[in-house]
Amino acid sequence: MRCFPCHTPHELDESNPKHEKAIARHKELEKTYGQRINIFRDTPETTLRNLMVSSRKPRAGRLPLINVADPAKSLLILKPTSKLPKKDADGKFEKPSHAEPVSHMGGLKMHVNDQSYKSFMAWIQDYSRVIGDQYASADDLPLDNWYPSMQVLRLKNAPESWKVLTGVQMFVHAWNDTEKSWSDEPVAFTQGTVTPRKMVNGALFLLAPADAGGQDTWDREGSTLPTGRYLIKTYVDTKGRLADNPAAFLTEADYFGQATVEDTWNEGFRDAKVLDGTLLQK
Numbered sequence: 001m002r003c004f005p006c007h008t009p010h011e012l013d014e015s016n017p018k019h020e021k022a023i024a025r026h027k028e029l030e031k032t033y034g035q036r037i038n039i040f041r042d043t044p045e046t047t048l049r050n051l052m053v054s055s056r057k058p059r060a061g062r063l064p065l066i067n068v069a070d071p072a073k074s075l076l077i078l079k080p081t082s083k084l085p086k087k088d089a090d091g092k093f094e095k096p097s098h099a100e101p102v103s104h105m106g107g108l109k110m111h112v113n114d115q116s117y118k119s120f121m122a123w124i125q126d127y128s129r130v131i132g133d134q135y136a137s138a139d140d141l142p143l144d145n146w147y148p149s150m151q152v153l154r155l156k157n158a159p160e161s162w163k164v165l166t167g168v169q170m171f172v173h174a175w176n177d178t179e180k181s182w183s184d185e186p187v188a189f190t191q192g193t194v195t196p197r198k199m200v201n202g203a204l205f206l207l208a209p210a211d212a213g214g215q216d217t218w219d220r221e222g223s224t225l226p227t228g229r230y231l232i233k234t235y236v237d238t239k240g241r242l243a244d245n246p247a248a249f250l251t252e253a254d255y256f257g258q259a260t261v262e263d264t265w266n267e268g269f270r271d272a273k274v275l276d277g278t279l280l281q282k
């Protein structure tokens with residue numbers, strides 16, 4: 001959603017009239033920056049191979065796309081969390097920087113501790129452990145059964161005590177009408193930071209059902225939360241734990257409060273499901 005269309009050539013569709021501008025823009029970027037603009041390839045495997053090859057031989061004055069020694073210092077993280085380069089005296093952008101302080105010609109596309117940052121970081125940390133031989137067997141691999149969706153949860157009127165930029169995690173529990181209780185395990189999760197307008201926004205990650213049969217039978221691309229009642233539990237990173245461990249899930253010690261939402265879930269930030277922070281109860 002956030003790297004389109006600049007780095008996602010395979011998502012551009014010539015037959016879609018809505019993509020016309022995006023295709024023209026991408027062509028221009030390719031002409032200026034060459035193949036390095038095409039970060040996300042047609043399959044995850046090709047994307048990873050491309051990232052690995054490029055990161056194996058870091059060039060002087062340039063951080064690697066994936067930094068296995070220090071995942072937070074990967075260009076894949078630093079570019080989208082950095083602003084545009086400064087302008088020179090003629091009002092033209094200076095050359096974008098690939099070393100710290102990094103600047104990004106795409107501008108700010110991801111915030112430290114939002115849901116994309118968390119998943120990028122978790123993935124690069126995991127990748128580093130794999131190639132660092134830190135998993136003895138396949139059984140040690142984390143059971144990663146969260147899948148990104150386009151459904152967005154927005155908390156508005158964040159409580160007074162939530163400082164701007166603090167990380168907030170929101171776990172979604174579904175109502176079970178047979179058992180007349182909320183699901184023990186969350187069915188969805190997201191994370192964001194408190195904005196200056198006292199909101200927290202995040203696209204949901206959905207938990208693949210345990211009976212999804214190796215997850216391959218589950219429609220991970222098209223899955224949505226069904227219409228119904230949901231309990232949202234909020235956890236606030238007041239102790240700054242995410243700074244040391246961006247992939248962490250906050251725990252009961254960080255619990256703030258909960259409230260319910262109802263009805264259908266739509267896609268996209270404009271149609272976010274809104275939760276009023278003033279309704280949160282312990």
Ligand code: HEC
Pocket residue numbers: 002003004005006007029033036037039065075076077079080096097103104105106107109110
């Ligand atoms: C509006 C267009 C645009 C969007 C959206 C965008 N970028 Fe970029 N990005 C650029 C341009 C232009 C460059 C080349 C200039 C530069 O290095 O800053 C670039 C460069 C990069 C590079 C360095 C590539 C290299 O090998 O030199 C990385 C990594 C990167 N972007 C990551 C991201 C990620 C991840 C996202 C999404 C979360 C993103 N960008 C969103 C325009 C964009």
